[in-house]
Amino acid sequence: xxPQEFEKQYMEQFTDQQxxxxxxxxGAVLLLAVPGSGKTTVLVTRLGYMLLxxxxxxxxVLTLTYTKAAAAEMKxxxxxxxxxxxxxxxxxxxxxxxxxxIVAFYSQNVSRKRGFDLLEDEGTxxxxxxxxxxxxxxxxxxxxxxxxxxxxxxxxxNMMLSDQEIAELExxxxxxxxxxxxxxxxxxxxxxxxxxxQMVYAHTILKSYPKILEYYQNMYPYIxxxxxxxxxxxxxxxxxxLAQRTGNLFMVGDEDQSIYGFRAAYPRALMEFEKNFPGxxxxxxxxxxxxxGEIVRVANSFVEKNLDRHPKIIRxxxxxxxxxxxxxxxxxxxxxxxxxxxxxAVDRETAILFRNNDSALPLIDYYDRHGIAFQCRKIDKAVFxxxxxxxxxxxxxxxxxxxxxxxxxxxxxxxxxxxxKTMAKAACDRSMKSGKSIxxxxxxxxxxxxxxxxxxxxxxxxxxxxxKDSGEMAIQRIWMGxxxxxxxxxxxxxxxxxxxxxxxxxxxxxxxxxxxxxxxLKEISAAHEWEKGAKIVLSTIHSSKGLEFDxxxxxxxxxxxxxxxGPRELxxxxxxxxxxxxxxxxxxxxxxxxNELYLINCEKQxxxxxxxxxxxxxxxxxxxxxxxxxxxxxxxxxxDSTLGAGRVFAQEGDxxxxxxxxxxxxxxxxxxxxxxxxxxxxxxxxxxDSRQKVDQNVVSDPSExxxxxxxxxxxxxxxxxxxxxxxxxxxxxxxPGCDVKTFMIDQLLKTGKLRMEK
Numbered sequence: 001x002x003p004q005e006f007e008k009q010y011m012e013q014f015t016d017q018q019x020x021x022x023x024x025x026x027g028a029v030l031l032l033a034v035p036g037s038g039k040t041t042v043l044v045t046r047l048g049y050m051l052l053x054x055x056x057x058x059x060x061v062l063t064l065t066y067t068k069a070a071a072a073e074m075k076x077x078x079x080x081x082x083x084x085x086x087x088x089x090x091x092x093x094x095x096x097x098x099x100x101x102i103v104a105f106y107s108q109n110v111s112r113k114r115g116f117d118l119l120e121d122e123g124t125x126x127x128x129x130x131x132x133x134x135x136x137x138x139x140x141x142x143x144x145x146x147x148x149x150x151x152x153x154x155x156x157x158n159m160m161l162s163d164q165e166i167a168e169l170e171x172x173x174x175x176x177x178x179x180x181x182x183x184x185x186x187x188x189x190x191x192x193x194x195x196x197x198q199m200v201y202a203h204t205i206l207k208s209y210p211k212i213l214e215y216y217q218n219m220y221p222y223i224x225x226x227x228x229x230x231x232x233x234x235x236x237x238x239x240x241x242l243a244q245r246t247g248n249l250f251m252v253g254d255e256d257q258s259i260y261g262f263r264a265a266y267p268r269a270l271m272e273f274e275k276n277f278p279g280x281x282x283x284x285x286x287x288x289x290x291x292x293g294e295i296v297r298v299a300n301s302f303v304e305k306n307l308d309r310h311p312k313i314i315r316x317x318x319x320x321x322x323x324x325x326x327x328x329x330x331x332x333x334x335x336x337x338x339x340x341x342x343x344x345a346v347d348r349e350t351a352i353l354f355r356n357n358d359s360a361l362p363l364i365d366y367y368d369r370h371g372i373a374f375q376c377r378k379i380d381k382a383v384f385x386x387x388x389x390x391x392x393x394x395x396x397x398x399x400x401x402x403x404x405x406x407x408x409x410x411x412x413x414x415x416x417x418x419x420x421k422t423m424a425k426a427a428c429d430r431s432m433k434s435g436k437s438i439x440x441x442x443x444x445x446x447x448x449x450x451x452x453x454x455x456x457x458x459x460x461x462x463x464x465x466x467x468k469d470s471g472e473m474a475i476q477r478i479w480m481g482x483x484x485x486x487x488x489x490x491x492x493x494x495x496x497x498x499x500x501x502x503x504x505x506x507x508x509x510x511x512x513x514x515x516x517x518x519x520x521l522k523e524i525s526a527a528h529e530w531e532k533g534a535k536i537v538l539s540t541i542h543s544s545k546g547l548e549f550d551x552x553x554x555x556x557x558x559x560x561x562x563x564x565x566g567p568r569e570l571x572x573x574x575x576x577x578x579x580x581x582x583x584x585x586x587x588x589x590x591x592x593x594x595n596e597l598y599l600i601n602c603e604k605q606x607x608x609x610x611x612x613x614x615x616x617x618x619x620x621x622x623x624x625x626x627x628x629x630x631x632x633x634x635x636x637x638x639x640d641s642t643l644g645a646g647r648v649f650a651q652e653g654d655x656x657x658x659x660x661x662x663x664x665x666x667x668x669x670x671x672x673x674x675x676x677x678x679x680x681x682x683x684x685x686x687x688x689d690s691r692q693k694v695d696q697n698v699v700s701d702p703s704e705x706x707x708x709x710x711x712x713x714x715x716x717x718x719x720x721x722x723x724x725x726x727x728x729x730x731x732x733x734x735x736p737g738c739d740v741k742t743f744m745i746d747q748l749l750k751t752g753k754l755r756m757e758k
Contacts, residue, residue: 001052001085010045010081017285022046024250025054028243028277030228030270031252034314035299035591036290036548039252040074043226046250047090048082050222058088062220064095064239066227070546071097074226091220095235096195098242099202103193106205106212116201119192125150132182136175143385149173151262153180157196158232158264160203172492199234206241217245228253229267230260236269240276247277255310256303259542259585261578271308284312288591290548292321294617295590295597301615302608303587306580324616326609327600329650329657330634332499335555335600336362338650338657341667342553343372343536351537351549353589355562357383358496359555360538361521362503368524369507373534377543379525384518388488388497395478396511399466402437414487417455423447439463458482461726465707471508471517473708473721475501480733480740481723496561506663541589552593554586555600558607562586566606583608598652603634639678640666699754702745705730712755 011019021031021042033039047063050056065071075092093101100118107115119125129149133141141149152173156166167177187193193201206213223243225231228251231239243249251273258267274280288296296316304313329335339352343366352363357380367374391414398407405428412424419442427442434441439459442448448456462481466474479485479498488495501514504521508514537549541562559566563582570576586608590597599609633656636648643660650657654670668676699705709722711732720732723740730748733740748754 003049003053006049006053010048014042014045015285015287017283017287018042021283021285022049024281024283025050025056025222026248028247028249028273028280029251030273030280030282031250031285032254032270032282032310032312033252033285034254034288034312035257035588036288037285038289039285040077040226042285043224043250043252044074044078044081047078047224048085051086051090052082056222058086058090060220061090061222061224062098062242063090063092063224064098064226065092066094066230068094068097070227095231095238096198099198099238102202102205102212102216103198105215106201106209110209110212114191116187116191116193116197118198119187119190119194125194128186129153129179129183132179132186136178136182142387142390143382144387145173147380147382149176149179152176153183153194154196155262155264156180157200158234159266160234160237199232199238203234203238203241206238213241214245216242221246222248223250225249225251226253229255229258229270230263230265231269232264233266233269236266243277247279249277255308256306256312256584257545257588259545259581259588261581267308271310282310286312287315287317289317290594291316291591291597292318292323292595294320294323295593298324298612298615299587299590302590302612303583305611306583308577308580322596324597324599324612325652326613326616327598327650327652328603328632328634329600330603330648332496332556332602333503334634334649334657334659335602336366336503337659337665338600338652338667339363339553339555340366341657341665343367344667346535349535349537349550350553351539351544351547351551351592352553352555353539353541353544353592354555355541355585356556357540358500359561360525361500363538364521364524365504365507365517367536368521372536374536374538375534376525377537377539381522381526384522384525386494386497388493389501389518391484391487392475392478392501393515395482395484396466396474396515399463399511402439402463403431403435405432405438408438414484415455415459416483416486417452418450419448419452419456455483457726458724461724465724466511469511469708471505471510471514472502474511474514475505476721476733477723481731496556541585541592544592545588547592548594549592550594551596551598552589553598553600554589554609557586557589557599557609558602558605560605563608600650638673639680640673641676641678644678697755698752699756700749700752702749704756705745709756714753714755 007019011022014022018038022045025046031039031042033042047061050061051058063074065074071092071094075090078090078092103115107113126146129146130141133139133145133149152169152171156169161169163177166180169176173179187197206216220242223239225239230253239249251270253270255267255270258265269276274282291299293316296314300314303309327338329338354360360376360379361383364374364376366372391411394407394411398404398411408428409424412419423442423445427438427445430441430444431438439456443453443456443460459482462477466477469477475498485495485498504517505514508517556562562585563579565575565579567579570579599612601607601609633648633651638646638648638658640646640658640660643662643664643666646658646660648656649659655667656670656673658666658668658673699711705722705725707722707725711720711722712718713720713732713734716734718734720734723731723733725745728745729742730745731740731742
């Protein structure tokens, strides 16, 4: 086919930048393609041009991409476009796939011995890791620990770390180097390799056997690589070896979209492309065909502040459109309440994107309870088996059986008490003989004194109450009353898990009911299929890469979640590099939106959203009559004529989310709230009666106090929930902030500072 014919038939609508990329068929070329620029279409069209117009045989071209799914999709798109015109099919593979081919060739033609088999069974791999960990640490690892170890093993192999670098690797896994060595030795003893070993072995073979390297270089004189920013260091090393003879390497990627650092993605290779391939060309595709002008403009202004990137400008081809909207929320839970209310009237494809899988759980819980159809990208089951959930489960089960020695030995040191393992085991032994609870027997230990004794007393008083609590109260009691939160903080676990678990617990009537609901959500997440016609999509930002949605909400985007660390917490260049990836992740989330992007802001939480708000259009003129209503109304009280008192939990423009005292929520405009507001009139002679009625709510007798009741502290001006009552001491968890404060009951009653809230 003549080039002119090809261009007329397949490239008539292409931009100059797209056309230039298609025609770049020789030499080393790096194509940097911004989000929504049509990179896959260009890559597929370029393949067609090479085969139909340049006389290149299809079996001389190797096209590599990141995942099997991506390779299959690209193959299908190529066949749909050019399949009938091409005789021999083009080879589409993952880099692991070509590595497996090289390893098999070596086994069959060089070693002539049975090679190592690929071990793909996840259960077997997990068992090997578990056994290695147990031998080294003398402890039984939970699923989350196994997942972390396997991720680290993959990272080590993909980053080509030396023994010394492995030993110096900063990780929460103690003795990781020893565990890693034991794992590798176990695989070798079984004559098997894991998924990443394929690349390690392939790279070693290509480096060690020049004839094998030459064989594959001749087999594939043209190499195309998609999603180059997600490719690991060892993958880039393999590609560089294969392409070094002819230099015909076409890499498509965008370092601004590199978000898989935890999988050892190595975007540095894109920055060093011209160094590794002298004379290489760097082409750009900067036009975005997906999003509105405002989304594109703001996204560009955000990502261009990253330092480690090629200079480029993302440009919109669409009209301005609706663009970006900001939602204020008073706290993390208020974000979810806003989304619950907004989900009731979803009229178009809407994606709720987040960084961590556990952010999806309150949404799945709500949608399941209310029969709202939704689609859910795969939720990692490890989210249900993390350390915090396991600990809380153990504490709840122990509260129901305080003679359970196995559970007690797993949790005794997690309440802040200075209790030795010897003391704990001795208490268990005495409990087995006496039949009394383990905490009671522990209290008898003469070595127990001071704060440790107080902690055991707290256990004795709180554990029986835990069996009577609602799910919400149980989680609060464990977290604050038993001070499990201190253990979580001291061990640098994710304290945000508390918010997620508390939201789920609020809909359960007991601690055991809460655990049962978690099991149900685990099953729902595992078995959930994409419901046909469902307009709501739940997904991590990582899983949404490559996708686009009409409307996008970015959830849980504040310091501590996304980003993991705020800019003020960065200490060295490695942390700065990780922080830039956090910015890229946020950028990828933004650019999934076609028409509407909602940024949900938690008040008093620093976030990337603040940076976005600074470059968004500002109101320069506002009628003075309505100006007060366009300000921040979060936290303000509202009285409805039917539902009574409520509070503004979130706001988007003139739409306010109200939560009432019965926990019902409503999302209404200011005008709708005005029309349904409660108006009360009072004659002068009833003012004194009203004051007396308020005084009647003041707690005046200790017998009026009970665990679980809601109270109001007049000096602190805050609601609180009674966690425990011990003689003259009362512990109250204050809202907001969930701080636990201890008061002397007689002083509270004497000063009249405590009111009952009904």
